[in-house]
Amino acid sequence: QVQLVESGGGVVxxxxxxxxxxxxxxxxxSTYAIHWxxxxxxxxxxxxxxxxxxxxxKYYADSxxxxxxxxxxxxxxxxxxxxxxxxxxDTAVYFCARDETNGWPDLWGQGTLVIVSS
Amino acid sequence: xxxxxxSPATLSVSPGERATLSCRASQVISSDLAWYQQKPGQAPxxxxxxxxxxxxxxxxxxSGSGSGTEFTxxxxxxxxxxxxVYYCQxxxxxxxxxxxxxxxxxxx
Numbered sequence: 188q189v190q191l192v193e194s195g196g197g198v199v200x201x202x203x204x205x206x207x208x209x210x211x212x213x214x215x216x217s218t219y220a221i222h223w224x225x226x227x228x229x230x231x232x233x234x235x236x237x238x239x240x241x242x243x244x245k246y247y248a249d250s251x252x253x254x255x256x257x258x259x260x261x262x263x264x265x266x267x268x269x270x271x272x273x274x275x276x277d278t279a280v281y282f283c284a285r286d287e288t289n290g291w292p293d294l295w296g297q298g299t300l301v302i303v304s305s
Numbered sequence: 306x307x308x309x310x311x312s313p314a315t316l317s318v319s320p321g322e323r324a325t326l327s328c329r330a331s332q333v334i335s336s337d338l339a340w341y342q343q344k345p346g347q348a349p350x351x352x353x354x355x356x357x358x359x360x361x362x363x364x365x366x367x368s369g370s371g372s373g374t375e376f377t378x379x380x381x382x383x384x385x386x387x388x389x390v391y392y393c394q395x396x397x398x399x400x401x402x403x404x405x406x407x408x409x410x411x412x413x
Contacts, residue, residue, distance in 0.1 A: 220400060224349075231407045232341075232349065232392055237400035246400050282348055290396025291339035293360065295348035 189213035189294065191283050196299030203273055207299055209266040209283030214294075217261040220286040223268050225279035226298070235281070236268065240288065251277075273303045307331055307395050311405035317413040318383050326408045328376040328393035336372045337397035343407075344389045352391075353378065380410070388412055 195207040209221065223235040236257040237246045245257050256269040266283055280300050284292035308331040318324045328338065336356040341349035351360040353369040356376055366381040380387055393405040 222400065222402065224402075224404075232343075232394075232404040234402040234404070237402075239400075248401075284349075286400070289354070290337060290399040290402070291351060291354040291360075291394070292402075293351045295350075297348050 191285065191294060191296035193281060193283055193296045193299035196281065196301045198302045198304060199273055200305050201273060201275055201303055204269070204271045205273060205301060207268040207270065207281055207301070209268075209296060211264040211266070211285070214285070216259075216264040216285075218287075220288050221257075221259060221266045222284045222286055222292055223257060223266075223281055224284055224292070224295075225277075225281045225301075227276075227279045230279075233279070237286070238266070270301070273301075275303050277301060278303045307334060307398060307403050309393055309395055309403055309405035311391075311393055311408050313408060314406070315409045315411060317411050319413045320385060321382050322413075324380040324383055324387075324410055326378040326380075326391055326410070328371075328378070328405050330374045330376075330395055333373050334395045334397040337395055337399075338369075338371070338376050339394045339396065340369055340378050341392045341394065342387075342389045343392065349392065383410070 192210045222237045238257045242259045254272045259266045280298040282298045284295040286292045310329045312327045338356045340353040343349045357369045390407045390409045
């Protein structure tokens with residue numbers, strides 16, 4: 188089955204860290220760029236980060252630059268988002284989504300909820 | 306940063322009627338625009354890319370148009386399953402993507 192499955196969300200205090208994972212199956216993971224996109228409760232979609240199919244080129248939104256790190260392990264078909272120095276405003280559902288380097292993510296996971304609260 | 310503005314924020318439409326959703330870019334993005342549909346508790350679903358190309362499996366009642374800074378998504382005859390939130394997304398600055406604020410299509 189072609190799918191992406193996120194995990195690792197939870198409740199964390201401000202200033203702490205959390206690592207999200209995205210497991211891919213049913214397609215050739217290594218040929219796709221992968222994005223993280225988040226959605227705060229009741230709000231719209233916000234792009235967070237992306238990693239090229241080669242795993243070398245990485246890009247971040249200004250709001251998370253220096254705090255979040257995206258990485259991928261194509262041997263395990265997994266993507267990670269290491270989040271540090273978390274803020275209340277990072278509270279959101281985090282989606283991973285694949286992109287055939289065209290610019291329009293065509294497959295999204297169901298998301299994992301991150302709540303940053305004291 | 307390219308800002309995407311969608312209007313209206315909410316659109317009340319009766320089943321079987323036509324819905325017209327608008328999306329405006331703060332600068333020219335050619336046809337580098339995608340549309341997504343999102344239902345409560347679900348992930349976004351790709352509907353359209355390159356402004357006017359339907360994604361695989363998307364019904365023909367969905368059509369997209371526009372280029373430059375002005376774009377439109379039309380649902381020709383609303384079905385019950387079409388009531389959802391719709392987002393536009395530019396990718397001219399790919400991989401930096403930006404989304405519009407969304408239009409909620411609700412039952413009138």
